[in-house]
Amino acid sequence: MSSSPSLNTWSDALSGFTIGGFPLGLIIVAAIPLVFIALYALTYGVYGERKFSAFMQDRLGPMEVGPWGILQTLADILKLLQKEDIVPTVADKFLFVIGPLIMFVGSFLAFAVLPFGPAFIGADLNVGLFYAVGIVALEVVGILASGWGSNNKWALYGAIRSVAQIVSYEIPASIALLCGAMMAGSLSMQHFNVVQSGPYGFMHFFLFRNPIAWLPFIIYFIASLAENNRAPFDIPEAESELVAGFFTEYTGMKFAMFFLAEYGSMFMVSAVLSIVFLGGWASPLPNIGGLALNTMTSGPVWGAIWIILKGFFFIFVQMWLRWTLPRLRVDQLMYLCWKVLTPFAFIAFVLTAVWEIYM
Amino acid sequence: MSEYFSNIKTATTTIATGLTITLRHFINAVKRKGDAGIDDADFFRQVDGLCTLQYPREVMPTPANARYRLYNNIDDCIGCNQCDRACPVECITIETIKVTADDLAICGKTSGGQQKRMWVPVFDIDVAKCMTCGICVSVCPTECLVHTPVADFSEFDVRNMVYHFGNLSKIEAQAKTKKLEEEKAAKAKAAEAAAASGQAPVPKPAPKPAPKPAGDQAGE
Amino acid sequence: MQELGKAELNSTRIIRQDDNRVIIEKDLDTEYMVLSMGPQHPSTHGVLRLECITDGEVVVEAEPYLGYLHRCFEKYCEKIDYPAIVPYTDRMDYLAGMNTELAYCITVEKLLDIEIPRRVEFIRVITAELNRIASHLVAIGTYGIDLGAFTPFLFCFRDREIILNLLEWISGARMLYNYVWIGGLSYDVPADFKKRVDEFVSYFKPKVVELRELLTENEIFVKRTKGIGIMPAEVAINYGWSGPMLRGSGVKWDLRRNDPYSIYPELEFDIPVPDGKFSDVGDSLSRHLVRALEIDESLKIIEQCLDKMPEVAGFDPRAVIPKRIRPKAGEVYGRAENPRGEVGFYIVSDGKSTKPLRCKARSSCFVNLSAMKDLSKGQLIPDLVAIIGSIDIVLGEVDR
Numbered sequence: 001m002s003s004s005p006s007l008n009t010w011s012d013a014l015s016g017f018t019i020g021g022f023p024l025g026l027i028i029v030a031a032i033p034l035v036f037i038a039l040y041a042l043t044y045g046v047y048g049e050r051k052f053s054a055f056m057q058d059r060l061g062p063m064e065v066g067p068w069g070i071l072q073t074l075a076d077i078l079k080l081l082q083k084e085d086i087v088p089t090v091a092d093k094f095l096f097v098i099g100p101l102i103m104f105v106g107s108f109l110a111f112a113v114l115p116f117g118p119a120f121i122g123a124d125l126n127v128g129l130f131y132a133v134g135i136v137a138l139e140v141v142g143i144l145a146s147g148w149g150s151n152n153k154w155a156l157y158g159a160i161r162s163v164a165q166i167v168s169y170e171i172p173a174s175i176a177l178l179c180g181a182m183m184a185g186s187l188s189m190q191h192f193n194v195v196q197s198g199p200y201g202f203m204h205f206f207l208f209r210n211p212i213a214w215l216p217f218i219i220y221f222i223a224s225l226a227e228n229n230r231a232p233f234d235i236p237e238a239e240s241e242l243v244a245g246f247f248t249e250y251t252g253m254k255f256a257m258f259f260l261a262e263y264g265s266m267f268m269v270s271a272v273l274s275i276v277f278l279g280g281w282a283s284p285l286p287n288i289g290g291l292a293l294n295t296m297t298s299g300p301v302w303g304a305i306w307i308i309l310k311g312f313f314f315i316f317v318q319m320w321l322r323w324t325l326p327r328l329r330v331d332q333l334m335y336l337c338w339k340v341l342t343p344f345a346f347i348a349f350v351l352t353a354v355w356e357i358y359m
Numbered sequence: 360m361s362e363y364f365s366n367i368k369t370a371t372t373t374i375a376t377g378l379t380i381t382l383r384h385f386i387n388a389v390k391r392k393g394d395a396g397i398d399d400a401d402f403f404r405q406v407d408g409l410c411t412l413q414y415p416r417e418v419m420p421t422p423a424n425a426r427y428r429l430y431n432n433i434d435d436c437i438g439c440n441q442c443d444r445a446c447p448v449e450c451i452t453i454e455t456i457k458v459t460a461d462d463l464a465i466c467g468k469t470s471g472g473q474q475k476r477m478w479v480p481v482f483d484i485d486v487a488k489c490m491t492c493g494i495c496v497s498v499c500p501t502e503c504l505v506h507t508p509v510a511d512f513s514e515f516d517v518r519n520m521v522y523h524f525g526n527l528s529k530i531e532a533q534a535k536t537k538k539l540e541e542e543k544a545a546k547a548k549a550a551e552a553a554a555a556s557g558q559a560p561v562p563k564p565a566p567k568p569a570p571k572p573a574g575d576q577a578g579e
Numbered sequence: 580m581q582e583l584g585k586a587e588l589n590s591t592r593i594i595r596q597d598d599n600r601v602i603i604e605k606d607l608d609t610e611y612m613v614l615s616m617g618p619q620h621p622s623t624h625g626v627l628r629l630e631c632i633t634d635g636e637v638v639v640e641a642e643p644y645l646g647y648l649h650r651c652f653e654k655y656c657e658k659i660d661y662p663a664i665v666p667y668t669d670r671m672d673y674l675a676g677m678n679t680e681l682a683y684c685i686t687v688e689k690l691l692d693i694e695i696p697r698r699v700e701f702i703r704v705i706t707a708e709l710n711r712i713a714s715h716l717v718a719i720g721t722y723g724i725d726l727g728a729f730t731p732f733l734f735c736f737r738d739r740e741i742i743l744n745l746l747e748w749i750s751g752a753r754m755l756y757n758y759v760w761i762g763g764l765s766y767d768v769p770a771d772f773k774k775r776v777d778e779f780v781s782y783f784k785p786k787v788v789e790l791r792e793l794l795t796e797n798e799i800f801v802k803r804t805k806g807i808g809i810m811p812a813e814v815a816i817n818y819g820w821s822g823p824m825l826r827g828s829g830v831k832w833d834l835r836r837n838d839p840y841s842i843y844p845e846l847e848f849d850i851p852v853p854d855g856k857f858s859d860v861g862d863s864l865s866r867h868l869v870r871a872l873e874i875d876e877s878l879k880i881i882e883q884c885l886d887k888m889p890e891v892a893g894f895d896p897r898a899v900i901p902k903r904i905r906p907k908a909g910e911v912y913g914r915a916e917n918p919r920g921e922v923g924f925y926i927v928s929d930g931k932s933t934k935p936l937r938c939k940a941r942s943s944c945f946v947n948l949s950a951m952k953d954l955s956k957g958q959l960i961p962d963l964v965a966i967i968g969s970i971d972i973v974l975g976e977v978d979r
Contacts, residue, residue, distance in 0.1 A: 327727025492666035
């Protein structure tokens, strides 16, 4: 809240905007992330994934609804809304209903601390990063609730696998993010961006400023894949092994909620990755002599564009990996976490500390 | 320890190779496969790129000898019943009525010049049952029963999948049956008369050679 | 009380043996869970049902249940004429119709003792090898899906589509050909066929390399399959395994060489067996590898056949087809190397009828699947999926 008062003037001005005493500006500020999430999940998330995967596989993807199938997701959602909402008779009804809700809420709570540009941030907490890492762990509860509540053996397998996986991968992910926090000297999300912005563009980003930063960067990226249950770590939903994993029994909108939550988390981790290591809303273009590219491409609107572009790039990489690689086995997943990522994360942690002290 | 690092190295390099391949395909997605058939000389010049054909609008052409929907050219059909007997799934139903001698000219000849001796009031093919094996086509003596390259003939009602090729309507068929029965009765009467007048030979072999001369007489 | 606490602490020991089987030792008694895998499970390749008794994720025992696709092939054969059985053999192994047809036709030809024109033999071998490639492509692609890699599957199907186009062009049908007839073929190949197959071979060769780089050499894929479901050679022989499964266990056994039929003795090709460097001999990866390498060998065979195929003016592929097939009394067993192993037909003729008195089909998948119970002991569920995929079953052939 206190870390970047000058940058918040835009949002302060907007939230102070009223029409006849009605705080319209406040509603707009609150609505911006929601509208963005809805648009993103509809277009880039589902539609984009289907198109990207299709192009990688020499297919066309959805083509029928709208030009180039752009309205396909809308049609799917309409279909899901019309579906009968089945709750199995033997299911634990409370857990069954609450599972997708917890997942959905857990995934989107983290958006509160994501700075969408210098002016737009829901809550600039001084422990923003910590909050973001912590709140996403709520998803585990949702997965476990839905897997257990379904009273289905496949769902149970999926849920148990998922808990083991997400809890384990929290550790290398958190340590990798701590490296970033050490470099920034703060846990505030807005502060990360402030220290990484400057006239030389990408040269200010931690990834390029610090010779060790690529290691925590890669570790966090891999760990975030596992936390999102994305391939090659999609063993909780492994469709060829566990039918559909923890959401085997879900239909209709409850099923759609899992998807929205997944795409929400995908953007969330991509945004965190770009904020911590790649400057978030800071423009990567440098000022070259008289050509002030950086100054031209900075500002509240440009900031939003940059962070969304960076986030989308990492989502693209996630999709790219998903449609290339086979799936790991449970024990290999744990091997990767505890024997590869965690030791390397500690090494990166120590090296970063040394670099920060002596350089 | 060296195994540990070499594992990481091979994993990284092979994953990178895989990613390059999918990226290459992603970039190549600006091209699309054409819809030329395999019998086209340029077939392999247009297989690059996205290979989806959007079915109802873009159709993969079926070659000329493709075996799909059955078609019977009833004008050439002599009602020999061989296809019915050959069919392993019994999807062909044939009913025939012998042509009376006075109708032979009306019934006509096949395109091969063979005199047709059977009316075929019912020639039903249940294409829903048909497994397109082509055995019926291979036994057909007049080559009137053929598989066509029409592959898309779905229906909402399975009863519409029964194709009727018969060359007589129901009323016509009844008339023809009646006519044949009358002729038979007349023939039997003639045979009886012959038997009564003659030395009463064995009645059994009589009907077999009888029809032709009897028919000829009737025709005359 | 103290002892119980101690026992609880050390109650479970999970041990992964050298052959990758997992053993759970417990001092306390826990319940097993019965997990019904299939018939509507995505990775049982059709309608196989496995009843797994599981201890956590470890399969203690898996029992395959068959018969969901049973179509009374053998009984039906007693009711229909010899040539009319051919389309039914297509439907046994619907991914390799040409090969099964060939196996059936050479069996009846053995019974009839007829000489087949040379050109017919070449065409038969080309189509059979094309179909072998198509079948292996499905096997490799679906194996990728079983292990979570979706993209190789679609690449495989893209290329298989071209093979199906080629076969549709010559036979008139895409999968259920009824092309190889007893004593000949239903049609001669089109005029351009040789050229088009040649073009296909040159089109396909880089795709095989791409597939290998994308799937077979991928470290995750190797880690998922290497050392999983190891089948020693002698046990494989005792189970009666054949085809890529047996060769995966290191036995150099291929009916095209060991019991040669058609013109295979004239052709040069290798029988790929794993050397134990890239994979452990007898594991799932070896079986996958054998299939991948066999594609190369099949391409080699096709190239040789295209070179050697005699051009006969006014060739009639139906010239020596008997008008009425009524073999003399006797019995015969004929077999051929299918993509999935040995497919054989045992036919008894009474000498009077145009229908076989008995037609027994020996299907490779059924025999290969019989080892499932042995292979699945002590495997994790993901490994079980990898093993089923490596067996490459076609339920149409298992149940017939």
